[in-house]
Amino acid sequence: MSSTCSPRCANPPAASRPGRRRGCGRVGFAPRLGALVAVLAWLALGGCSEPQVDPSQLGVRELTEEELAMNAALEDPDLYAPPEEEPDEEPPFQLNQGAQVSILGYHDFSESRATDMIIPVDKFRAQMQAINDAELPVISMEEFLAWRRGEANIPDYSILITIDDGWLGTHTYALPVLQEFGFPFTCFLYTNYVNIGGRSMKFDQIRELIEAGAEIGSHSISHAAMTRRGNRSEEAYQQWLRDELLGSKEWLEERLGVGIRTFAYPFGSYNNAIAEMGLELGYEALFTVNGSKVSWDTPAGELGRFIIHGNHDGNFELATTFRGRGALVASEMVAGIGDEAQPADQADSPPEPRIRVWPEPDSLIGERMPRIEVDFSEFTDVEPESLRMSVTGLGPVPLQVDDAGRKAWFQMPYKLRNADCRVVLGFERNGQRENVAWRFRVDPYPLYLGDDGVSPMAREREDSGGEADPSPAAAAVSGG
Numbered sequence: 001m002s003s004t005c006s007p008r009c010a011n012p013p014a015a016s017r018p019g020r021r022r023g024c025g026r027v028g029f030a031p032r033l034g035a036l037v038a039v040l041a042w043l044a045l046g047g048c049s050e051p052q053v054d055p056s057q058l059g060v061r062e063l064t065e066e067e068l069a070m071n072a073a074l075e076d077p078d079l080y081a082p083p084e085e086e087p088d089e090e091p092p093f094q095l096n097q098g099a100q101v102s103i104l105g106y107h108d109f110s111e112s113r114a115t116d117m118i119i120p121v122d123k124f125r126a127q128m129q130a131i132n133d134a135e136l137p138v139i140s141m142e143e144f145l146a147w148r149r150g151e152a153n154i155p156d157y158s159i160l161i162t163i164d165d166g167w168l169g170t171h172t173y174a175l176p177v178l179q180e181f182g183f184p185f186t187c188f189l190y191t192n193y194v195n196i197g198g199r200s201m202k203f204d205q206i207r208e209l210i211e212a213g214a215e216i217g218s219h220s221i222s223h224a225a226m227t228r229r230g231n232r233s234e235e236a237y238q239q240w241l242r243d244e245l246l247g248s249k250e251w252l253e254e255r256l257g258v259g260i261r262t263f264a265y266p267f268g269s270y271n272n273a274i275a276e277m278g279l280e281l282g283y284e285a286l287f288t289v290n291g292s293k294v295s296w297d298t299p300a301g302e303l304g305r306f307i308i309h310g311n312h313d314g315n316f317e318l319a320t321t322f323r324g325r326g327a328l329v330a331s332e333m334v335a336g337i338g339d340e341a342q343p344a345d346q347a348d349s350p351p352e353p354r355i356r357v358w359p360e361p362d363s364l365i366g367e368r369m370p371r372i373e374v375d376f377s378e379f380t381d382v383e384p385e386s387l388r389m390s391v392t393g394l395g396p397v398p399l400q401v402d403d404a405g406r407k408a409w410f411q412m413p414y415k416l417r418n419a420d421c422r423v424v425l426g427f428e429r430n431g432q433r434e435n436v437a438w439r440f441r442v443d444p445y446p447l448y449l450g451d452d453g454v455s456p457m458a459r460e461r462e463d464s465g466g467e468a469d470p471s472p473a474a475a476a477v478s479g480g
């Protein structure tokens with residue numbers, strides 16, 4: 001084998017690398033052909049007796065059949081090994097981990113009646129029109145799940161449309177509007193309300209939704225709040241949860257002939273154990289109703305949705321507002337914990353008090369599980385019990401407050417996967433609710449972990465040899 005290889009072919013014998021055998025043989029053929037061409041040309045021009053070649057003869061001479069055949073062979077790609085693939089030809093796939101998805105949750109639709117859970121069809125159409133006009137892309141559940149699995153990208157900002165329960169209005173009113181705009185959607189059905197007459201959808205109507213491209217998800221069997229154990233024994237409760245999750249999945253799969261891979265908690269009610277059970281039983285994504293956008297960080301068992309009401313627009317506006325538009329941000333009230341007070345020459349009056357925060361606004365940190373901290377020492381009029389915090393990908397989070405009620409913090413429970421982290425802080429002062437917001441960035445590949453990795457409060461605790469964690473006496477403020 002080695003004797004048929006040209007020196008350029010560095011392949012080991014075919015026995016050890018069978019996949020390269022053909023390539024090796026072909027690479028060897030080309031130089032031999034070239035040598036043959038040279039020899040023939042040399043012979044045609046007179047061979048040894050005529051060492052001097054008249055250059056004018058090369059261009060005008062008619063080629064022999066053999067020469068033509070050889071020229072053709074030079075051009076024949078089948079005779080040559082394909083060029084080595086350039087490893088850097090295409091940039092490697094990069095997942096858009098900074099993308100944000102607003103998931104809308106609708107219930108029932110009507111001709112004109114408007115309640116929390118029923119939206120008039122004209123209003124629904126106007127909302128779809130607004131999404132269309134704003135050029136906000138509406139993605140399908142399939143696209144959303146592929147992104148979550150890390151297989152495909154979605155736009156920076158997008159909308160996912162979901163409809164709960166299985167009301168007839170989904171088929172009568174929502175379907176034609178969604179088809180009019182070409183928007184994909186997902187329908188969460190609870191099995192006790194499928195095909196039972198009244199205002200429930202029939203199997204045929206559900207199949208029509210599927211034919212129109214709808215994803216079907218489960219919304220349990222009974223639509224009872226899953227966090228309520230009631231008077232069941234622990235064992236009976238666990239079995240009941242399992243049925244609600246898996247029984248509904250299998251029931252729908254059997255009758256509709258589609259895979260059921262998503263679940264919406266009735267009333268959005270869940271806890272970690274239920275979320276975990278859902279993932280273990282084969283759901284890829286489970287949805288709640290916490291009114292926060294979904295990012296790459298958001299755990300698969302607690303994906304937020306905005307419930308869209310028929311009688312007021314607040315949630316729709318929140319859901320469709322991206323890039324910090326809206327009235328949330330009052331960043332001049334927020335400063336880094338280490339920032340100096342405003343220089344005196346910039347202020348005619350005494351400097352405005354500011355909320356000191358860490359990680360500092362617009363900073364880049366190396367810590368991927370930061371403790372988000374706020375210091376209200378400059379505000380004496382903030383009610384500590386009124387403090388609330390929402391974090392990108394998590395929604396409302398529980399806050400710890402120190403005994404004096406002037407400092408509060410939230411420890412990230414897992415590593416941030418999203419480089420861009422936004423925090424909204426709400427509180428009450430002088431009887432008014434106010435929100436402030438800031439953002440920081442996380443460097444996923446910090447070269448070194450300098451001071452950035454340790455918060456000032458943590459350093460303070462280390463310096464004083466104090467406890468690393470809040471005392472049990474510290475109040476825990478629910479973020480609900």
Ligand SMILES: [Zn+2]
Nearest residue numbers: 164165266267
């Ligand atoms: Zn429901």
